[in-house]
Amino acid sequence: MGDEAGTEPPREAQPIPFRRAADLAVLRAAVAAKAIAIGLDQAKTAALLVAITELASNTLQHTSQGTGSFRIWTVPGRLICQVDDHGSISLPPGGWQMPSTPGTRGYGIPLIAALTDHFECVPHAGGTTWRLHMILSDTRERRIEVVN
């Protein structure tokens, strides 16, 4: 699977700004509409809805400005969602791991990685760009990637 980090979203992937919790429903509606349009299966769609909600909720709650923008587009065989925010993130030593105690906080990023086929986190001077990929075939590759 090729990496998308560093490539720009296509022009038609217009940013959808989000600044409050009520906007999460708007993002989910955009994901659901695109998923239906391209025939992403139900289980992957449900997983992506949880993942994008988790990611955008993190932006709203844990970044300095508490706002972000969302884009969604397709490339052959793949659906890509991108969130840009003003947060800064650094890779924990040993990578992101699920918390050792069930039912506690800290699931966000490891969970997003587990729910998607490919997950990118690109910190930069203005904040962080996150990309979630869902592959339209049955091939499922789960990995976390940080590009500095």
Place this chain on the structure above:
Amino acid sequence: MTHIAAGDHVGTSFASADQFAVVTAAFARQGLALGARVMIFPGERTSEALARELEVDELLSSAIHEGRVLLGDVRTAQLAHGRFDRDYLHLLYAGATAQSVATGFTGLWVSVDMSWAPPWFVDADTLTAFEAGSHTLFASRRLTAICHYDEAIFPRDQVWAACAAHPAGLHGVAVRRRNDGALIRLSGVADLSNAIAFRALSTGFRRGGTVDLSEMSFIDISALTALARAGTTADVSYVATPHQHEMLKLIGVADDRFRAVVD
């Protein structure tokens, strides 16, 4: 405005008095259409705009004349004892709802400008806890309420928390509870926008009861975690969809209390 269902407890904020008036008028029309009595409590900053809105609305004007829409003074009603009194307010709303039903209405719809409880008068956390803990008032789905927070009075963080303390918002997100004998059925959406309300709701389930989540169209990880935590102390079991069960497994709480059903 999004459709509000009877029994919803809606939290929203407004930047202008006109915004309050327009949303309140739409809310009142929905309540009247369902055969409910409507009570409106504007604040100092919103009363004039509301009066203008009601004056040009024939339906609402005649409903006021007929006593189906009542206008009240927000401070007199909410602060009858000159202070914030959670128990009094619960009795007030429960009584007003029962009286509306006893006089032939299907229920009571209330629109309140929350400026009666500014942060310098009512502690923000206390008010948020009051909102979240009010779910028992709405369990019969006879009471429907919309609480408007003035962005000129309440700081952004408090507005955020206040909205999250309501199960429903104006943008279509709502978690709804229906009692079906010993079974509690939840439907709708649980996410960050109603997270505080959902946590409060999930701690109020009856010991030994069953909660059916399978009609929920979306539930986020925090809400599932809240259920798992609440169930630990209250001995509650859950009916979940395979997708919900998969999420519970991922966060390590898919134990015997959660039973998956085929969706």
